[in-house]
Amino acid sequence: MSNDDQNGIDYSMLQSRLGYKLRRAQLVYFDVFFEACAQEGITPGLFSILAIIYHNPGLTQSAVSTALDVDRSAMVAAIDKLESMEVVERRKSKNDRRSYALYLTDKGKEFTERLNRKVAAGEDNFDSFMKEGEREWLLDLLDRIIAARKGG
Amino acid sequence: MSNDDQNGIDYSMLQSRLGYKLRRAQLVYFDVFFEACAQEGITPGLFSILAIIYHNPGLTQSAVSTALDVDRSAMVAAIDKLESMEVVERRKSKNDRRSYALYLTDKGKEFTERLNRKVAAGEDNFDSFMKEGEREWLLDLLDRIIAARKGG
DNA sequence: GCGAAATGTTTGACACGCCAACAATTTAAA
DNA sequence: TTTAAATTGTTGGCGTGTCAAACATTTCGC
Numbered sequence: 001m002s003n004d005d006q007n008g009i010d011y012s013m014l015q016s017r018l019g020y021k022l023r024r025a026q027l028v029y030f031d032v033f034f035e036a037c038a039q040e041g042i043t044p045g046l047f048s049i050l051a052i053i054y055h056n057p058g059l060t061q062s063a064v065s066t067a068l069d070v071d072r073s074a075m076v077a078a079i080d081k082l083e084s085m086e087v088v089e090r091r092k093s094k095n096d097r098r099s100y101a102l103y104l105t106d107k108g109k110e111f112t113e114r115l116n117r118k119v120a121a122g123e124d125n126f127d128s129f130m131k132e133g134e135r136e137w138l139l140d141l142l143d144r145i146i147a148a149r150k151g152g
Numbered sequence: 153m154s155n156d157d158q159n160g161i162d163y164s165m166l167q168s169r170l171g172y173k174l175r176r177a178q179l180v181y182f183d184v185f186f187e188a189c190a191q192e193g194i195t196p197g198l199f200s201i202l203a204i205i206y207h208n209p210g211l212t213q214s215a216v217s218t219a220l221d222v223d224r225s226a227m228v229a230a231i232d233k234l235e236s237m238e239v240v241e242r243r244k245s246k247n248d249r250r251s252y253a254l255y256l257t258d259k260g261k262e263f264t265e266r267l268n269r270k271v272a273a274g275e276d277n278f279d280s281f282m283k284e285g286e287r288e289w290l291l292d293l294l295d296r297i298i299a300a301r302k303g304g
Numbered sequence: 305g306c307g308a309a310a311t312g313t314t315t316g317a318c319a320c321g322c323c324a325a326c327a328a329t330t331t332a333a334a
Numbered sequence: 335t336t337t338a339a340a341t342t343g344t345t346g347g348c349g350t351g352t353c354a355a356a357c358a359t360t361t362c363g364c
Contacts, residue, residue, distance in 0.1 A: 009211075009219045013203035013268050018275055018287070019178075019185030020200060021294040024221070026174040028301050033171030045320095048172060051165035059161075062342060067161045069176070071321065076344060098329045098342040116165050123170055129296045135170070138293060142173040144281045149180050197351090214311060223353065228313060250311040250360045310361070319352080324345105331340070 036122035040115050050112045060099040087111045188274035192267050202264045205254050212251040239263045
C-alpha cells in the first residue's frame with residue numbers, strides 16, 4: 001500500500017491524522033451542503049439556525065447560539081438577515097425584556113421544510129460510496145467525537 | 153430515542169446531516185490538533201506543509217499548494233514564516249528559474265518529527281471513545297469521501 | 305519566435321471566529 | 335431593600351483565512 005495520491009505525493013505523516021482527514025472530508029460535504037442551501041438563497045449556517053428554531057420555537061438568540069456552539073454576537077446579523085427574508089421573526093418576550101423569542105413565520109416553516117428536503121437529498125445523492133449501514137455508523141461515531149469534546 | 157441534547161434542544165433536522173456533524177467533529181479534532189501544534193509554536197496548516205515537504209523534498213510552492221488543496225497565494229506567507237523559523241529553505245531551481253525548490257533544514261527535519269509525534273500522541277490520547285478498529289474504518293471512509301469529491 | 309500558460313507575489317475584498325466592551329435588564333446576595 | 339453580579343442583545347476591533355484579480359518573470363506549445 002502506497003501513501004501517494006495520483007500525483008505521486010507522499011502523504012505519510014497526514015495519512016492517519018484524523019484532524020487532517022476530518023477537515024478535508026468536511027470541506028467536501030460543506031460543498032454539498034452549501035450547494036443545496038444556495039439553491040434557496042441561504043448558507044449552511046443560516047440553515048442550522050432555521051432547523052433549531054423550527055423544532056424549538058420561542059428560543060432566545062443566546063439559546064440558539066449555545067445550541068449551535070457559535071458566538072452570540074454572530075447571531076445578530078444572522079437573525080437580521082432571516083428576518084429581512086421574512087422567514088423568522090423576533091417577538092418581545094414578556095418575561096424577560098432583554099431578550100427576544102424567535103419564531104418561524106408560516107413562510108419560514110414551509111421554506112425550512114423545503115430546504116431540509118433539498119439538503120437531505122443533496123447528501124443522499126452523494127452517498128454512493130457508502131456501504132449499507134455505514135452512514136448510521138459514521139453519524140454515531142461523529143456524535144461520540146462531539147460528545148467527547150470536553151475531557152471525555 | 154430522543155433528538156434532544158442535555159439542554160432539551162430538539163436537533164431533529166440536523167441529527168442526520170453529515171455536513172453538520174462533520175463540521176462539529178472537525179472542530180473538536182481541530183482543537184486537539186491545534187493544541188499539539190501550539191506547543192511547538194505552529195499551526196495545523198503549517199504542520200501539513202512541513203509534513204508534505206518532509207516526505208517530498210524539492211517540491212515547488214505550487215506543488216505543495218495543490219497537494220494540500222489551498223491557494224498558492226497563501227503559500228507565500230506560510231513559507232516566509234517557516235523560513236524565518238529556519239525549518240524550511242527555498243532553493244533556486246536550476247531547471248525552472250521561476251520557482252523555488254522547498255527543503256527542510258536539519259533543524260526542520262527534527263522539528264517536524266517531534267511535531268509529528270506530538271500531534272499523533274494528542275490524537276491517540278483522544279481516541280478513548282473509539283472501539284477496536286474503528287479508527288482505521290473512519291480513516292478509510294473519510295478517504296472515500298475525499299476521493300468522491302468531484303462527481304462521485 | 306510568438307502567443308499561451310505557469311510561477312511566485314502582492315493586493316483588496318469578504319467572511320468568520322474571538323474577544324472586549326456597553327446599556328438595559330434580571331437575578332442573587334447582603 | 336439596596337447593592338453587586340450575571341445575562342441579553344448589540345457593536346466594534348483584531349486576527350485569520352479564503353478568493354479573485356492582477357503583475358513581472360520565465361517556460362512551454364506550435
